[in-house]
Amino acid sequence: MNKRLIVIGGGAAGFFCAVNAARLCPQLEVLLLEKTGKLLSKVKVSGGGRCNVTHAAPDIGYMAQRYPRGQHFVKKAFGHFFVPDTINWFAERGVELKTEADGRMFPVTDSSQTIIDCLLREADLYKISILMQQEVTALQRTANGRWQVQLQHSPALDADYLCIAAGGYAQADKFNWLKATGHTIAAPAPSLFTLNMPGHPITALMGVSVPKALVKVTGSKLQEQGPLLITHWGLSGPAVLRLSAWGARELQQMQYTFTALVNWVPDYHENSLREEMQDLRHSLGGQKMYNKNPFELPQRLWQFLLQQAGIHETVRWADMPAKAQQLLVKNLVAMELPVKGKTTFKEEFVTCGGVQLTEINPATMESKLQPNLYFAGEVMDVDGITGGFNFQHAWTSGYIAAQAIAKC
Known part of the structure; x- marks a missing residue:
């Protein structure tokens, strides 16, 4: 009897696990479950609809330093599948990537649809079954050691292997079905957001951007330098997004109410x-x-x-x-500049938090607590700053899980 892999989550990490597992182990039956009516929705909106596939990092050490949470974990994982592997993987399927001045990498078509079409073609080629509108409510071990996946509106499904690539959750209680497997969950907090300054006169300058500014959070060590954009609600741009990623937990504790100090001329004090x-x-x-x-x-x-x-x-x-x-x-x-509140950066919502990394093997993405249970992508307590880092983690973890499952 053919063995079955169920991948939970139809985003970048889930698709990458599914298509690679099916390719590496042709006798494996692969089923992908997506709880919404859309596949690869973050891929579609990333990079303003161009899809920031990865980042042209010179080495693994440089890349790992761009993850506020999970640096040591990704450093080990990148040894198995890194940026050149991502570039080659897509190139072998007719998708060429280009590097921009800031290191971000996009398909030469400047369209995220190119990446989506490539992944859908692979899924079709390897006969992956995709079921939409399927929300998982519980995971259970069966008497013979297989997994049973309980669904909200459909009969339960059995699998030999499970890969959870369900993305991040904004609320801690959304992780309950995963906690039931015995895993510890690091509490979620928003990452990659812009700063609101309601009623401040600076918002009248919306659309003005400064190529280099230094932003600090008073009463903390948080600071970032880089391009800054004034919006109709406050401050955005790479400097602010990086600050929000590094300060995700600290700023959450401040309830997003603090004073930002901006140096518009950082060459001077x-x-x-x-x-x-x-x-x-x-x-x-x-x-x-x-x-x-x-x-x-x-x-x-x-x-x-x-x-x-x-x-x-x-x-x-x-x-x-x-x-x-x-x-x-x-x-x-x-x-x-007094900050009161935050706004999600476009639709590129990222959360920190998720499954505790000490409970996952970075060489296989398998749970250390439950055999034949794997993880990929943002469901783990890993998140990167903006610039293609979160997608590289998705490709890496999805590929490593697929390779480990295909050997079983």
Whole structure:
């Protein structure tokens, strides 16, 4: 009798496990369950619809450092399937990837549909059965040691192997069906979100972006530098998204209410900028401050900062009052922005938390507590910053699980 693998979850990790297990072990019957009516939904929206497949990391150590949770685990896993393997896997199936200046990798078509079509073709080629609208409610061992999968609206299914690739959950109670297998769950917390500043005048600058800014959270060690985007609700951009990933648990404890300090000119600190201001007063003395922006900041932001310091549009550099200069320096290097709340970054919702990594073997993705139970993707307590890192973890863990199952 042919053995059966059931993969729970129709996202990147689930598909990658299913198609590779079926390819590596042709006699294996593979069934994929998806609880919604959509397959690969995160693949579709990732990278603004282009799908940020992976990241062109120079080595495993560099890559592992981009995971706020799970660094040691992914470091071991990447030894089995890493970025070059991902690139080759897709290339062998006619999907070429390209690298952008910041290291993010996309299909050359700039369309996530290319990745979706590739995975669906593989599923079709290896005759994987896909069942939609199938929510799993419980997992049980049968008398003969197989798994029984209880479904909400359908009869139970039996399997020899299970791979759980159900993604992250926002609420802890959603993990109850997994806890029943004896696994420990690290409590979930949102990761990759933008910061809300309701009613703050800076939101009038929505659409303004700064190529390099430093964002800090007061009362913590959290800080990130990089591109920053002002939105109609607050702050976004890579610097903020990285900050939200590294600070996921800390910011949750703060209930997303804190003060962000922004240095718009991170090449300066307060003392060096004060000295620079004195030089500018001499060198640009006769010019109007509103017209002459020496820090290469977006013009709308520069004028906003002058307004916040109480500097009128007719004021020349030489005539800037000492009090106004003090305020301008402070707002340039340490502008205080009160944060109250967060917003999910587009539809790229990521959670930290999930199945405790000490209970999973990184070389096989098999549970250390339950034989023939495997995990892949975000259901584990692993999450990366934005830039293709979460997808690489999905491909890696899905492939390793498939390889281990195919050997059984």
